[in-house]
Amino acid sequence: MSEKPPRVGLFVTCLVDLFRPTVGFAAAKLLEDAGCTVEVPRTQTCCGQPAYNSGDRGDARSIAARTVEAFEGYDYVVAPSGSCAAMLREHYPALFTDDPGMAAKAAKLAGRTYELVSFLTDVRGVTGVEARFPGSVTYHDSCSGLRELGIKHQPRALLATVDGLTLAEHADAEVCCGFGGTFCVKYPDISNTMVSEKADAVESTGADTLLAGDLGCLLNMAGKLKRRGAKTSIRHVAEVLAGMTEQPAIGESAEG
Amino acid sequence: MESSARAFKENARAAVADPQLKRALSHVKEGFIGKRAKAAAKLPEFEVLRDAARDIKNHTLDHLDLYLEHYERKVTETGGQVHWCPTAEDARRAVLEICRAVGARTVTKGKSMIAEEIALNDHLEANGITPVETDLGEYIIQLRGETPSHIIAPAVHLTKDLVEADFRAHHTAFPPERPLSEPRQLVNEAREVLRGKYLAADVGITGANFLVAETGTSVIVTNEGNGDLTQVLPRVHIVVASLEKVVPTLEDVSTILRVLARSATGQECSTYTTFSTGPRRAEDPDGPDQYHVVLLDNGRSSMLGGEFQDMLRCIRCGACMNHCPVYHAIGGHAYGWVYPGPMGAVLTPNLIGIEEAGHLPSASTFCGRCESVCPMRIPLPKMMRHWREREFERHLSPAGARAGLALWAFFAKRPSLYHFVTGMAAPLLAALGRGRFRRLPLAGGWTAHRDMPAPEGRTFRQLWAGRRQGESR
Numbered sequence: 010m011s012e013k014p015p016r017v018g019l020f021v022t023c024l025v026d027l028f029r030p031t032v033g034f035a036a037a038k039l040l041e042d043a044g045c046t047v048e049v050p051r052t053q054t055c056c057g058q059p060a061y062n063s064g065d066r067g068d069a070r071s072i073a074a075r076t077v078e079a080f081e082g083y084d085y086v087v088a089p090s091g092s093c094a095a096m097l098r099e100h101y102p103a104l105f106t107d108d109p110g111m112a113a114k115a116a117k118l119a120g121r122t123y124e125l126v127s128f129l130t131d132v133r134g135v136t137g138v139e140a141r142f143p144g145s146v147t148y149h150d151s152c153s154g155l156r157e158l159g160i161k162h163q164p165r166a167l168l169a170t171v172d173g174l175t176l177a178e179h180a181d182a183e184v185c186c187g188f189g190g191t192f193c194v195k196y197p198d199i200s201n202t203m204v205s206e207k208a209d210a211v212e213s214t215g216a217d218t219l220l221a222g223d224l225g226c227l228l229n230m231a232g233k234l235k236r237r238g239a240k241t242s243i244r245h246v247a248e249v250l251a252g253m254t255e256q257p258a259i260g261e262s263a264e265g
Numbered sequence: 266m267e268s269s270a271r272a273f274k275e276n277a278r279a280a281v282a283d284p285q286l287k288r289a290l291s292h293v294k295e296g297f298i299g300k301r302a303k304a305a306a307k308l309p310e311f312e313v314l315r316d317a318a319r320d321i322k323n324h325t326l327d328h329l330d331l332y333l334e335h336y337e338r339k340v341t342e343t344g345g346q347v348h349w350c351p352t353a354e355d356a357r358r359a360v361l362e363i364c365r366a367v368g369a370r371t372v373t374k375g376k377s378m379i380a381e382e383i384a385l386n387d388h389l390e391a392n393g394i395t396p397v398e399t400d401l402g403e404y405i406i407q408l409r410g411e412t413p414s415h416i417i418a419p420a421v422h423l424t425k426d427l428v429e430a431d432f433r434a435h436h437t438a439f440p441p442e443r444p445l446s447e448p449r450q451l452v453n454e455a456r457e458v459l460r461g462k463y464l465a466a467d468v469g470i471t472g473a474n475f476l477v478a479e480t481g482t483s484v485i486v487t488n489e490g491n492g493d494l495t496q497v498l499p500r501v502h503i504v505v506a507s508l509e510k511v512v513p514t515l516e517d518v519s520t521i522l523r524v525l526a527r528s529a530t531g532q533e534c535s536t537y538t539t540f541s542t543g544p545r546r547a548e549d550p551d552g553p554d555q556y557h558v559v560l561l562d563n564g565r566s567s568m569l570g571g572e573f574q575d576m577l578r579c580i581r582c583g584a585c586m587n588h589c590p591v592y593h594a595i596g597g598h599a600y601g602w603v604y605p606g607p608m609g610a611v612l613t614p615n616l617i618g619i620e621e622a623g624h625l626p627s628a629s630t631f632c633g634r635c636e637s638v639c640p641m642r643i644p645l646p647k648m649m650r651h652w653r654e655r656e657f658e659r660h661l662s663p664a665g666a667r668a669g670l671a672l673w674a675f676f677a678k679r680p681s682l683y684h685f686v687t688g689m690a691a692p693l694l695a696a697l698g699r700g701r702f703r704r705l706p707l708a709g710g711w712t713a714h715r716d717m718p719a720p721e722g723r724t725f726r727q728l729w730a731g732r733r734q735g736e737s738r
């Protein structure tokens with residue numbers, strides 16, 4: 010390609026930053042392999058969903074305003090999370106309906122923001138990856154990515170090109186895992202029922218590994234599967250696509 | 266109806282621990298979801314019809330006063346009478362007065378959520394009039410002294426064996442050793458019991474799926490035909506309906522009908538779709554002598570022009586609750602008032618107040634499955650968020666949660682401080698965790714049911730800074 014490589018601002022997400030840096034490095038590698046230059050603006054924190062979904066519009070707005078500022082000037086903004094990408098894309102503009110200046114900036118950001126895997130396939134035209142991951146995996150469709158951004162076939166298309174990997178779909182892959190941000194601690198009984206059903210569905214496939222594109226859901230499902238003593242390993246889809254699976258899986262340690 | 270929505274959490278805890286309920290609720294998933302998906306897929310213009318249905322209702326709501334006045338004029342012209350009722354109390358009184366004027370002793374009832382909303386049965390009973398539910402599901406829960414747990418399948422929380430036991434206990438005139446384990450046998454027995462009641466009733470009360478402004482017609486859709494007998498056989502027919510049921514024309518009804526049954530049960534069309542216009546005319550072979558419409562507002566008109574107006578498009582198909590994982594987990598009674606599931610989470614606070622019903626819009630993961638199947642394209646999650654915003658503004662959300670949120674937001678707005686703190690916390694948690702925690706202070710809601718995966722080690726930000734130089738800012 011002779012064109013100048015697009016400059017991508019990586020929106021790491023607060024959960025990846027804190028819990029699973031490997032996902033951030035996997036995202037950076039996949040983006041670079043797709044011909045992008047990757048930068049990580051230092052003033053990013055969280056997309057603001059905890060405030061926004063708790064009805065705290067004021068804090069959601071100030072956090073959104075910071076994010077908009079932090080990512081000004083990039084050709085694209087990419088997040089390894091459907092839910093955070095949907096927050097920037099679908100919800101930021103609506104936060105500034107009474108501030109035309111900010112609304113315009115937020116709309117500009119929204120139009121350039123993508124979830125990682127769909128960015129690779131739909132914007133960069135990636136059709137395959139160079140990675141090896143022997144074993145069977147099952148894939149959970151996280152809600153925001155699926156319903157707000159239409160992410161369904163993209164991760165499956167790329168996973169199909171991973172050497173040694175077979176996909177075993179679980180029943181109700183499109184049904185919520187019960188995470189829902191603060192929902193899981195506010196309504197633990199309901200959340201537990203939901204994640205238990207998800208864990209049943211995952212375990213009954215016999216797949217070695219559960220993958221998804223959102224760390225919130227993954228922490229929830231990993232927490233449940235590990236509590237039950239399930240054999241399933243849990244990873245973010247980017248780790249597998251980037252071939253960065255040396256780290257212990259989510260909720261596991263080097264000592265096992 | 267009395268509300269127990271404040272006790273939502275306790276209700277939900279009891280519900281998830283009830284194995285009988287769990288078995289009954291599995292039918293919601295198995296019964297409705299696949300059928301709706303098939304019906305939608307079979308009709309190429311289904312998505313276009315959803316848009317059309319939404320537009321019809323939006324147009325009507327924008328001119329609701331006009332269409333309601335026209336509707337009333339037409340009802341009057343055809344010999345019927347409209348009773349405008351601002352409150353539930355007014356509606357109860359209107360129904361009772363009509364019943365008293367004809368000396369009614371028993372009334373038969375078709376399925377009506379508005380009758381539930383105004384707690385009509387209790388009121389009639391308290392005044393010496395016996396209401397008899399004729400919809401099978403409603404009949405069953407009336408025997409049990411329960412309320413509906415679903416807006417189109419009121420007894421969906423019950424399993425067949427429970428119903429069999431109820432019938433054996435109540436229908437003592439039948440031989441005790443009769444076979445009754447098949448659904449068909451239950452239906453036939455209920456039919457037999459009800460047959461006599463239709464003929465004895467002085468008044469028949471039904472709901473309405475639509476009120477047609479063009480003609481003054483009320484429309485009901487059922488699968489049992491009980492609504493027809495209820496409204497045709499007694500001398501008096503009372504329609505109880507809320508005012509947003511009005512649509513401009515018969516043509517509009519047929520458009521919306523095409524998405525209604527498909528979304529509800531996956532049928533192309535319900536078994537019976539019945540149009541009633543006024544009382545019996547001289548040339549009619551049958552029909553009631555009197556035709557009344559008790560038109561309920563009960564807070565709906567105050568939703569017009571505000572952020573909840575879209576909710577008035579709802580046609581009560583039940584698709585949102587059929588697809589709701591929270592509803593699947595807890596069933597309808599846990600919501601604590603007439604309307605369960607996502608539509609209830611938005612509507613109920615409008616009707617009984619957010620102070621009472623605050624849990625309902627909070628208890629959602631915003632998974633969005635409801636909105637994706639709602640035939641009227643009602644943005645349910647967005648409106649639940651509106652409720653949360655109102656609660657937050659009015660300081661109704663719990664103090665602990667607010668404090669936690671404020672602390673988090675304080676850091677999230679200060680990137681340097683935020684990264685300083687997370688940079689300290691991540692390695693510490695990683696060192697303590699050995700992959701995960703079974704218990705963690707301040708995270709009891711999480712660790713009661715699942716482990717908390719530990720961070721890998723240092724934060725991404727620390728590691729990235731170590732490996733790369735020359736970032737832009």
Ligand code: SF4
Pocket residue numbers: 578579580581582583584585586607608635638639640641642643
């Ligand atoms: S909100 Fe939509 S899906 Fe739910 S009952 Fe109403 S019309 Fe049906």
